[in-house]
Amino acid sequence: MIPKVPEIENRIYTIAEVAQLMQVSDYLVRFWLLECNIKVQDTGFKTFNQAEVTYLMQINTFSQQEGVTFAKAKSVIDKEVAQVKAKLENVEKLKELKQFFVLLRDSL
Numbered sequence: 001m002i003p004k005v006p007e008i009e010n011r012i013y014t015i016a017e018v019a020q021l022m023q024v025s026d027y028l029v030r031f032w033l034l035e036c037n038i039k040v041q042d043t044g045f046k047t048f049n050q051a052e053v054t055y056l057m058q059i060n061t062f063s064q065q066e067g068v069t070f071a072k073a074k075s076v077i078d079k080e081v082a083q084v085k086a087k088l089e090n091v092e093k094l095k096e097l098k099q100f101f102v103l104l105r106d107s108l
Helices: 015-022 026-035 050-066 070-107
Strands: none
Touching: 015 026, 015 050, 026 050, 026 070, 050 070
16 A cells, blocks of 8 residues: 655655655655656756655555565555556546446437
8 A cells, every 4th residue: 555645735846845745865765766767857966856756655565564664665656556547547437437428418
């Protein structure tokens, strides 16, 4: 299960700010930047948006809670995120079908 993490502001974060939020070192955040294939902004600085910070916080929290490696925590969370996305797609398809059947019923 994806762990709950504290809410953070919706803004851009530097590596130092992410490290301070997560109480880890800067070099560890740089390592995660590479491991998680997070794209670097074209501002000249390596920055993170809210979604990326939340993602890293979930992986870090999960790896600490379960005592697993960062790579294992990342794969588990990625799998759960994929499952949630698939469920959301199914919900959208069901909503479209419902709209279709409502229109069909109304036309009869």
